[in-house]
Amino acid sequence: MTTAANAPARNLMRPGEELVPTHCPFCGMQCAMYMRLDRATGKVVGVEPRYDFPVNGGRMCPKGVVAFEQINHPERLTRPLIRKNGELQPASWDEALDLVAGRFRELQGRYGKDTIGLYGGVSMTNEKCYVAGKFARVALGTRNIDYNGRFCMSSAAAGANKAVGIDRGLFNPWNDVELAEVIILGGSNTAECHPTAIGYIWRARDNGARLVVIDPRRTPTARLADVHLALRPGTDSALVNGLLHVLIRDNLIDQAFIDSRTRGFEAMKELVMRDYAPDQVARITGVKAELIEKAAHIYGEAKTGMVMYARGAEQQSKGVDNVLSYINLMLVTGKIGKPGCGGGTLTGQGNGQGGREHGQKADQLPGYRKISDPEARAYICKVWGIDESELPGAGCSAYELLQAMGRSEVRALYLYCSNPLVSAPDNNSVRQFLENLDFLVVADFFLSESAALADVVLPAAVWAEDDGTTTNAEGRVIRSRKAQEPVGEAKPDWWIMREISRRLGRGQYFDYDSPQDIFEELRLASKGGPADYSGITYERIERENGVFWPAPEDDPGADNARMFTQRFAHPDGRAMIHAVPYRPAGEVPDAEYPYYLTTGRLVFHYLSGTQTRRLPFLMQQAPEPFVEVHPDLAARLGLVHGGKARLRTRRGDMALTVKVTATIRPDTVFVPYHWGDRLSANQLTNPALDPVSRMPEFKTCAVAIEPVS
Ligand SMILES: Nc1nc2c(c(=O)[nH]1)N[C@H]1C(S)=C(S)[C@@H](COP(=O)(O)OP(=O)(O)OC[C@H]3O[C@@H](n4cnc5c(=O)[nH]c(N)nc54)[C@H](O)[C@@H]3O)O[C@H]1N2
Numbered sequence: 059m060t061t062a063a064n065a066p067a068r069n070l071m072r073p074g075e076e077l078v079p080t081h082c083p084f085c086g087m088q089c090a091m092y093m094r095l096d097r098a099t100g101k102v103v104g105v106e107p108r109y110d111f112p113v114n115g116g117r118m119c120p121k122g123v124v125a126f127e128q129i130n131h132p133e134r135l136t137r138p139l140i141r142k143n144g145e146l147q148p149a150s151w152d153e154a155l156d157l158v159a160g161r162f163r164e165l166q167g168r169y170g171k172d173t174i175g176l177y178g179g180v181s182m183t184n185e186k187c188y189v190a191g192k193f194a195r196v197a198l199g200t201r202n203i204d205y206n207g208r209f210c211m212s213s214a215a216a217g218a219n220k221a222v223g224i225d226r227g228l229f230n231p232w233n234d235v236e237l238a239e240v241i242i243l244g245g246s247n248t249a250e251c252h253p254t255a256i257g258y259i260w261r262a263r264d265n266g267a268r269l270v271v272i273d274p275r276r277t278p279t280a281r282l283a284d285v286h287l288a289l290r291p292g293t294d295s296a297l298v299n300g301l302l303h304v305l306i307r308d309n310l311i312d313q314a315f316i317d318s319r320t321r322g323f324e325a326m327k328e329l330v331m332r333d334y335a336p337d338q339v340a341r342i343t344g345v346k347a348e349l350i351e352k353a354a355h356i357y358g359e360a361k362t363g364m365v366m367y368a369r370g371a372e373q374q375s376k377g378v379d380n381v382l383s384y385i386n387l388m389l390v391t392g393k394i395g396k397p398g399c400g401g402g403t404l405t406g407q408g409n410g411q412g413g414r415e416h417g418q419k420a421d422q423l424p425g426y427r428k429i430s431d432p433e434a435r436a437y438i439c440k441v442w443g444i445d446e447s448e449l450p451g452a453g454c455s456a457y458e459l460l461q462a463m464g465r466s467e468v469r470a471l472y473l474y475c476s477n478p479l480v481s482a483p484d485n486n487s488v489r490q491f492l493e494n495l496d497f498l499v500v501a502d503f504f505l506s507e508s509a510a511l512a513d514v515v516l517p518a519a520v521w522a523e524d525d526g527t528t529t530n531a532e533g534r535v536i537r538s539r540k541a542q543e544p545v546g547e548a549k550p551d552w553w554i555m556r557e558i559s560r561r562l563g564r565g566q567y568f569d570y571d572s573p574q575d576i577f578e579e580l581r582l583a584s585k586g587g588p589a590d591y592s593g594i595t596y597e598r599i600e601r602e603n604g605v606f607w608p609a610p611e612d613d614p615g616a617d618n619a620r621m622f623t624q625r626f627a628h629p630d631g632r633a634m635i636h637a638v639p640y641r642p643a644g645e646v647p648d649a650e651y652p653y654y655l656t657t658g659r660l661v662f663h664y665l666s667g668t669q670t671r672r673l674p675f676l677m678q679q680a681p682e683p684f685v686e687v688h689p690d691l692a693a694r695l696g697l698v699h700g701g702k703a704r705l706r707t708r709r710g711d712m713a714l715t716v717k718v719t720a721t722i723r724p725d726t727v728f729v730p731y732h733w734g735d736r737l738s739a740n741q742l743t744n745p746a747l748d749p750v751s752r753m754p755e756f757k758t759c760a761v762a763i764e765p766v767s
């Protein structure tokens with residue numbers, strides 16, 4: 059629906075077409091765009107910029123401009139598939155759904171309710187994520203549901219909950235970045251991974267801001283920096299302790315803020331003053347002491363500043379510690395809760411924020427409630443109309459769910475919106491876990507590597523074939539719109555879950571006919587929780603161009619775009635400063651595996667690549683993975699640019715094309731992870747988990763490298 063507020067510039071309109079306002083399905087920027095709909099065929103035929111949405115103001119990145127090409131892609135799954143005689147063969151929805159419900163019921167009868175696992179993803183709308191959490195608990199009665207945000211946002215979430223008492227990715231709206239005199243980016247390749255956010259950083263620099271980037275690679279983002287701290291992978295907490303040491307030593311802290319708004323300063327001070335002087339930190343991190351001094355002074359002397367971090371710091375077996383360290387910087391300098399002051403995590407997936415608030419996580423109920431909290435349980439059971447004895451407790455985290463499949467504790471999996479055969483760490487083991495299942499159901503719109511192993515494949519609708527809301531990296535709840543009918547017999551995920559529930563005799567709890575029906579229930583279920591959406595309606599989103607949460611119904615005027623202006627979300631209103639002693643990564647280089655391996659992203663591909671590897675323009679730009687090697691290391695190992703290298707870790711090995719580049723530390727190599735099978739970087743990665751967030755250590759392990767003749 060086009061309204062006055064989002065009416066397109068007239069010259070975008072073509073005869074016979076309609077412009078449907080929506081948002082890009084990929085990253086957490088959730089850039090606004092129009093789908094061009096051809097009225098005669100009812101099909102999306104292109105994309106146009108939308109200037110009315112403040113976050114991207116018409117800008118899009120190379121993935122956004124071709125995203126529409128997936129919608130009517132020839133490889134879309136258009137019918138359910140059932141494996142017969144070893145082959146996936148077309149079937150009717152009735153046949154597929156009867157089989158799924160029947161097998162789930164049978165396995166639960168034999169092995170108990172928790173034998174069914176659900177493994178999801180947050181490329182889905184809030185409505186779908188909400189239904190998924192309820193589907194697990196109410197239709198299937200299993201505690202075993204978790205999702206790919208465990209690999210993405212879980213360390214940032216746990217860190218923020220501990221430090222500031224609430225987990226809203228960015229504590230500020232994007233435009234606060236332009237008011238900052240200094241920006242620290244820790245483990246974020248913003249230019250490639252949140253491309254339209256880089257405009258905010260450019261504008262801040264035009265206003266005189268200085269940029270500090272903490273990354274083992276001189277990425278396109280790091281090239282913009284005034285100070286680039288190219289640390290050894292896995293050493294963020296030590297580096298930040300060094301920055302804190304200098305800030306305290308040189309009195310660049312805000313003692314009044316520390317005294318009135320925080321707890322825990324003295325213990326942290328004792329630790330960093332004792333063990334983290336710049337020369338001590340230089341030995342751990344490989345970053346020169348002068349650069350640590352310089353970065354601390356740039357941040358400490360500025361009046362305003364933002365600290366933002368992403369997966370580089372978080373995807374570690376101490377990701378939570380790293381997040382606490384970065385938040386310490388904001389707290390000791392009082393640079394939080396004021397214009398141009400704050401920061402937080404850069405949410406990855408399109409709905410990485412909303413998708414982690416409404417019950418897809420193993421230990422969570424809607425509204426960011428804890429499943430172990432008796433009051434939360436009682437409230438949600440009332441909303442859902444079930445008895446509390448029917449509501450399961452907490453399940454296990456995503457990687458542990460996969461491991462439980464390997465031990466046959468989970469015998470059937472409903473996998474939707476994720477491709478763990480490519481994206482999970484140590485995926486040679488993951489293949490065994492998936493193959494050990496008695497029954498695998500996958501809902502996807504393409505036949506992903508994981509879907510190819512399934513017993514039943516269910517064709518899902520793509521984002522542009524359904525309505526719903528997502529919550530962007532800032533915590534702004536926005537609307538995506540249905541532009542065309544699903545291709546073939548594809549159906550939205552909420553429809554599929556509803557139909558399975560009906561066959562399990564639980565249809566009365568899933569009586570929804572539209573995403574808006576679901577949203578109305580989500581509002582009620584989230585009411586009073588930390589992520590309170592009760593004051594948000596589809597109409598209000600429309601009117602205000604998105605609504606920031608928390609948005610309680612009884613406080614409609616609340617402006618929560620910038621958080622913590624008066625108080626933090628802990629019961630006493632104070633933030634917690636943590637003393638974070640540095641611990642080494644799960645695996646560090648040794649004589650047999652002498653180098654650091656880190657993995658991450660390219661601007662042209664998205665996640666496990668099932669979507670972007672199907673789009674010709676993106677494949678032309680980045681047809682295959684490679685390993686980035688510093689010229690010194692290449693010379694030492696006899697590797698040549700364009701030649702092949704074999705990488706070997708304790709989990710697996712693979713051959714890759716060598717890209718010799720001076721933009722990486724000489725002791726570290728980098729591989730992008732967007733490809734499957736023998737091209738998958740996750741053959742190599744270490745599944746060591748953070749003890750709190752259960753986040754795997756994608757960002758560092760020990761690797762051996764040799765030339766392949
Ligand atoms: N083009 C593109 N954009 C995306 C995505 C995509 O797949 N492709 N995915 C989206 C999603 S889901 C996510 S989670 C985000 C991820 O966004 P980012 O976190 O920005 O992306 P990554 O490339 O995973 O990692 C960022 C940087 O961390 C660095 N790094 C490695 N080890 C360390 C370390 O020990 N410490 C520090 N400080 N840095 C380290 C890497 O060199 C890398 O440049 O991107 C989102 N946007």
Ligand SMILES: Nc1nc2c(c(=O)[nH]1)N[C@H]1C(S)=C(S)[C@@H](COP(=O)(O)OP(=O)(O)OC[C@H]3O[C@@H](n4cnc5c(=O)[nH]c(N)nc54)[C@H](O)[C@@H]3O)O[C@H]1N2
Binds near residue numbers: 369407668756
């Ligand atoms: N080595 C290494 N591994 C990593 C990372 C890393 O940095 N390094 N990063 C991790 C991170 S941050 C993330 S987020 C994960 C992501 O990894 P995955 O969870 O595997 O994410 P996707 O590749 O997006 O997989 C989503 C699948 O669901 C489908 N899909 C998309 N939308 C929908 C929908 O609405 N409904 C349904 N049913 N299907 C849909 C897509 O076609 C695709 O096949 O990878 C993690 N793995």
Ligand code: SF4
Binds near residue numbers: 082114123253
């Ligand atoms: S920056 Fe992110 S949301 Fe925007 S167009 Fe690119 S992938 Fe899509």
Ligand SMILES: [Mo]
Binds near residue numbers: 209210211406
């Ligand atoms: Mo992610």
